[in-house]
Amino acid sequence: MxxxxxxxxxxxxxxxxxxxxxxxxxxxxxxxxxxxxxxxxxxxxIGLLWSVPTFGLFVSSFRPPSLINTTGWWTGLVPPWQFTIQNYMDVIQAQGFGRAFLNSIIIAVPGTIFPLLVGAITAYAFAWMKFPLRNWIFLGIVALQIIPLQIALVPVLGLYTMLGLNGQYAAVWLAHTAFGLPFSIYLLRNFFAALPSDLMESAHIDGASHVRIFWNIILPLSVPALASLAIFQFMWVWNDLLISLIFLGGNPQNAPMTLIIANLVNTYGNNYQVLTAAAFISMALPLVVFFSMQRYFVRGILAGSVKG
The missing domain is CATH 1.20.5 (Single alpha-helices involved in coiled-coils or other helix-helix interfaces)
Structure with missing residues (x-):
């Protein structure tokens, strides 16, 4: 029992x-x-709250001055709607604005490609090539991200003046490339180092050189990191005012949109509707670039964060 x-x-x-x-x-x-x-x-x-100012700017850019001065932008969403494209016509007809848009593209495209190309080559060297003091040099490049670019503007301006580059497109191309390289190398090196080592060893056994491995293996596998870096660099170059003001301020023919919009604030300071239209035009292309490459954005941000 x-x-x-x-x-x-x-x-x-x-x-x-x-x-x-x-x-x-x-x-x-x-x-x-x-x-x-x-x-x-x-x-x-948070996303909705973050988008409210942009949406309000978009609505205000289509409202006539009389309504902007007397009512808030949210009242434009209630019938009867009174929208106009005159604000955009005034901005487009403003002196040098069309040329400034083209200048911004001329500055932003090479200012994005050069740091990506040079940064990718340098990052591959730090990730998969052996040379003396490699880690210490990489640590020094990473430390350059801490240094504010403002302290380098005066000596760089003096050097550009001596070489006759001040006021030329090449001046801002070189400046954006130099100031953007530390972050480019840091991001891409982490991504390249996380790629399978067996793949590189197999390529070396088959007789592939470093150049062929870089172009045929590394770059195709690194599209997410390159796209993410391209978004960061393009946004920075497109929205830059300080570098353009210092290196291109003396040549209005090469001035980008940021300089023209800054001048519009002085010229049309009381015409808020003109400034909203100009601001939204300057935002249009970066938004297109971001949304067209957003699928790579998160994957690129996490580049090299997880090994294996």
Whole structure:
């Protein structure tokens, strides 16, 4: 009888714990779903709040001056709607604005390609080539990100003046390339180093040189990191005012949109609707670049963060 009672206790014990385990698992799942739902709701709320100024700028750019001066932009969403494209016509007809848009493209495209190309070549050397003091040199390049670019503007301006580059496109190309290289090398080196080493060893065994490995293997596998870096660099160059003001301020023929919009603030300081239209035109191309490459953005941001 004692043996039977013991077996009954042993067999019945798990059955008593199962409801508690199920309730515990259910509680964990419920807590996890609630926390994930709160995070999702918080992200959506932040995204909407972040988009409100941009949407308000877009609405205001189509409103006539009389309504902008007397009512808020949100009132334009209520019928009857009174929108106009005169603000954009005034901006386009402003002196030098069309030329400034072309200048911004001429500055931004090479100012994005050069740091990507030079940074990718340098990052490959730090990731897969052996040479003396490699880690110390890489540490010094990473440390350059801490140095503010403003302290280098005066000596660089003096050098450009001596070489006759001041006021030329080449001046801002070289400046954006030099100031953008530390971050480019840092991001791409981490991504290149995370690629499988067996792939590189197999290529070397097959007789591939470093140049062929870089162009035929590294670059095709690094599209997410390159696209993410291209977004960062393009946004920085396109929205830059300080470098353009210092190196191109004396040559209005090569002035980008940022300089023209800064001049519009002085010329049309009381015409808020003109400034909104100019600002939204300057935002249009960066938004197109970002949304066309956004699928690579997160993958590029996480480049090299997880090994394997």
């Amino acid at each position: 004692s043996t039977t009672n013991t077996e009954q206790v042993v067999t019945s014990a798990p059955k008593l714990k199962e409801p508690k385990q199920e309730r515990s698992n259910l509680g964990h799942l419920l807590a996890r779903s609630v926390s994930s739902g709160l995070v999702a709701a918080l992200v959506v709320a």
